[in-house]
Amino acid sequence: MRDSPNSIAALDGRRVALWGWGREGRATWKAIRSRLPQLPLTLFCLPDEAGDARAAGDALLSVETVVDAERLSAFDVVVKSPGISPYRPEALAAAGRGTRFIGGTTLWFAERDDARTICVTGTKGKSTTSALLAHLLRAGGHLTALTGNIGQPLLELLEGEAEYWVVELSSYQAPDVACSGTHPDVAVVTNLFPEHLDWHGSEARYVADKLSLLTGAQPRIAVLNANDARLATLDLPGSEVRWFGTDAGWHLRGDVLWRGNEEVFDTSRVPLPGRHNRGNLCAVLAAIDALGIDAAPLARHAATFQPLPHRLQPLGTRGGLLYVNDSISTTPHASLAALGVYRDRRVALLAGGHDRGLDWHDFAAAMRAHAPTAIITLGQNGPRIHDLLAPLAASSGFALRAGTDLADAMGQAASLLAGDGVVLLSPGAPSFGAYRDYTERGRHFAALAGFDPAAITAIPGIGIA
Numbered sequence: 275m276r277d278s279p280n281s282i283a284a285l286d287g288r289r290v291a292l293w294g295w296g297r298e299g300r301a302t303w304k305a306i307r308s309r310l311p312q313l314p315l316t317l318f319c320l321p322d323e324a325g326d327a328r329a330a331g332d333a334l335l336s337v338e339t340v341v342d343a344e345r346l347s348a349f350d351v352v353v354k355s356p357g358i359s360p361y362r363p364e365a366l367a368a369a370g371r372g373t374r375f376i377g378g379t380t381l382w383f384a385e386r387d388d389a390r391t392i393c394v395t396g397t398k399g400k401s402t403t404s405a406l407l408a409h410l411l412r413a414g415g416h417l418t419a420l421t422g423n424i425g426q427p428l429l430e431l432l433e434g435e436a437e438y439w440v441v442e443l444s445s446y447q448a449p450d451v452a453c454s455g456t457h458p459d460v461a462v463v464t465n466l467f468p469e470h471l472d473w474h475g476s477e478a479r480y481v482a483d484k485l486s487l488l489t490g491a492q493p494r495i496a497v498l499n500a501n502d503a504r505l506a507t508l509d510l511p512g513s514e515v516r517w518f519g520t521d522a523g524w525h526l527r528g529d530v531l532w533r534g535n536e537e538v539f540d541t542s543r544v545p546l547p548g549r550h551n552r553g554n555l556c557a558v559l560a561a562i563d564a565l566g567i568d569a570a571p572l573a574r575h576a577a578t579f580q581p582l583p584h585r586l587q588p589l590g591t592r593g594g595l596l597y598v599n600d601s602i603s604t605t606p607h608a609s610l611a612a613l614g615v616y617r618d619r620r621v622a623l624l625a626g627g628h629d630r631g632l633d634w635h636d637f638a639a640a641m642r643a644h645a646p647t648a649i650i651t652l653g654q655n656g657p658r659i660h661d662l663l664a665p666l667a668a669s670s671g672f673a674l675r676a677g678t679d680l681a682d683a684m685g686q687a688a689s690l691l692a693g694d695g696v697v698l699l700s701p702g703a704p705s706f707g708a709y710r711d712y713t714e715r716g717r718h719f720a721a722l723a724g725f726d727p728a729a730i731t732a733i734p735g736i737g738i739a
Contacts, residue, residue: 280376280384280454282309285351293341294355295319295327301427302353302378307332308432316349343367353378356423356446359473379447382428383454389436392561393451395443395487396464396499398608401733402546403464403554404442406579407561408735411438413575414567419738423447426736436738438565445470445484452490460564461493461513462557466504467607472630488513495564497557516560524556524569531555531573533563539573546579547586548615580734584716586612586700589725594693597723599730600700601716606637609702613646620695621646622687624677626656627703627715637702638662645672646698648690652677655703679708680715684722697723 278284282305290306292299292315299319306313314334317327318341327337338345346352346368352375354360360375369375383391394404401424408420419436421428423444441458443451451458466484474480481504488496492512498505500520508515518524524533526549529542541552555576562569581587584601591597596619600612609625623646641649641663649672651660660676667674673690677683680699687697705715717727 278384278387278455280380282306282381282385286310286313288350289348290314291316291318291346291349291352292354293318293346293352294358295323296355296357298355298357298378298427298429301429302355302381303330303332303335305378305381305429305432306353318345343371346373347371349373351376353381356444357473359446359475361473361475361479376453377447377450378427378429379422379443379450380454382432383451383456385432386439387456389439390565391439391441391456391458392460392462392565393441393443393458393487393491393493394462394464394561395445395448395484396462397467397484397605398611399464399550399554399557400442400444401582401602402551402585403462403557404440405582405733405735406546406554406576407462407558408440408739409579410558410562410569410572410575411440411567412735412739413578414562414572416567417738420735421737424736425733431738434738443487445480446473448485448487449483449490452486454491456491458487458491458493460495460497460561461487461491462497462561463488463499463502463505464554464557465499465502467605470630497560497564499553499557501553516564518556518560519553524559524563526552526556531559533559533570536570538570539576541576544576544579545581546576547581547588548611550611550614551586582733583731584712586615587716587730589720589723589730592724593688595688595691596696597719597725598696598698598700599716599719600698601705601712601719603700603702604704604712605632606634606702609700610637610640612698612700613644616646616696616698617644620691621698622648622650622691622695624650624652624680624683624687624697624699625702626651626653626659627701627708628653628706629655629658630704632703634659634662634702638666641666641672642670645670647695648673648675648687650675650677650683650686650690652680652683653701653703654707680718681722684719 343364411418422442424442496513500517531539559569587599709715
C-alpha cells in the first residue's frame with residue numbers, strides 16, 4: 275500500500291508537522307527522513323526537548339515549543355505521538371479547519387500492508403497477552419516481531435521482516451489502524467472497562483476508540499473474550515469472530531486448559547499469577563488457531579514464559595513480608611484482580627495515584643466481603659478513596675490508613691502486617707504527578723523495599739526473534 279494516501283510517500287509536497295519528541299516522535303522523524311529526505315518538517319515539542327531535537331542536525335526540521343490551534347492549522351498533516359490527545363481543544367480547532375491528525379501507527383500499517391499482523395488490545399492484559407503470543411509463536415519456530423505499545427514504536431521496525439507481527443495497541447493507537455486503511459489478519463481484545471477518560475474525554479469515546487480496531491479496521495478474524503459484557507454484544511459483519519472463555523473454545527476448568535471438549539494442559543505451573551492471566555493464555559491460543567496453526571502443541575511452552583515487570587511481580591521477601599509490584603494497575607478493576615490472587619494471605623494494599631475520575635464504588639462494594647488486612651491510600655485520589663472506604667472499614671474488618679507518599683504508605687503497611695503477609699502495590703490509578711510513569715513508580719517501590727530496581731524492569735522479547 276505504498277501508494278496509499280496514508281503512506282509516507284503521500285506526505286511529499288504537503289505541509290507536515292510532528293507533535294512530540296519522545297521515542298515515538300523520534301521514530302516518526304527518522305522514518306519520514308528515510309523516505310523523504312528533502313521534505314520540510316516542523317516539530318512541536320516541550321521546551322526541554324528542543325535542544326535534543328535541534329542537535330539532530332536536520333536543517334529541514336524547524337523546532338517550535340509553542341503549540342496552539344493557529345499554528346496547527348497551518349499544516350495539512352500533523353503526525354502526533356500517542357500520548358497527545360486529538361481531543362485537546364487546539365487539536366479539535368485545527369481539525370475543524372482541515373488539518374489531519376494521524377499517528378506513527380497509521381504510517382506503519384499503510385507502509386506494511388504485506389505484514390501478517392496480530393493486533394492485541396484491551397483495557398488490561400494486552401502486554402502479557404502480546405508477549406505470551408510472541409513467546410509461543412517463537413517456540414513453534416516462527417520468526418515473530420513483538421512491538422508497539424509494549425515498549426517499541428512500530429516505525430523503529432519499518433524495514434524489519436518477520437513471519438508474524440504481534441502488535442500491542444493502546445486505546446490511543448487503535449484508531450490509527452482503522453485510519454491506515456489496512457485490515458489486520460487477527461485482532462485480539464482481552465476486555466473492556468473504563469480507563470484513560472482524561473485523554474478520551476468520556477467513557478463512550480474511550481470505548482469507541484478502543485473498538486475501532488474491530489469496527490473500523492475490520493480484521494479478518496476477531497478473537498474476543500466471551501465473558502466481557504461489552505464485547506459479547508458486538509456485531510462485526512466484516513470479520514469472523516472467535517471466542518475464548520467459552521465452553522466451545524479455549525477455556526479453563528479449574529487450573530486445566532481446554533479447547534472445547536479437548537483437555538490440553540494443566541496450567542498450575544505456568545508463571546501467570548491469577549485467573550485473569552490464565553484467561554490471557556486462552557486468548558493467545560485462540561489467536562494462534564486463528565492464524566491456521568494448531569495451538570494445542572504450543573500450549574505447554576507457556577510454562578517457560580517470563581512474566582513481565584510491574585504486573586503482579588513478586589520482588590522477594592524482606593522481614594517476613596512478600597513485596598509484590600503491580601504498578602501497572604491503573605484501574606480499580608485491576609486492584610480487585612490483584613487482591614484475588616492473594617485472597618488467602620494477609621495483605622496490605624497500597625491504593626491511589628493520579629485522579630482520572632474513575633468510579634471506585636464497585637471496589638468499595640467488593641471490600642464488604644473480600645477486604646484485605648489493610649488498605650493504605652495515597653496520591654491525588656487517595657483522599658477520595660479513603661472517604662469512600664471509611665464507613666466500611668470497621669464493619670468489614672480491615673485497617674484503613676492514609677499515606678503521605680509511597681515510602682510512608684509502605685512503612686505503615688509493614689507495621690500493620692507485623693512481619694507476616696504481602697505488601698501489594700496495586701494502586702488502581704496512574705502515577706502522573708508523583709512519577710513519570712508506572713515503571714518509575716514500580717522501580718521506586720522496589721528500591722524502598724530493598725531490591726535492585728534495575729533488575730526488575732526489562733521486558734524480554736521485544737523486537738524480531
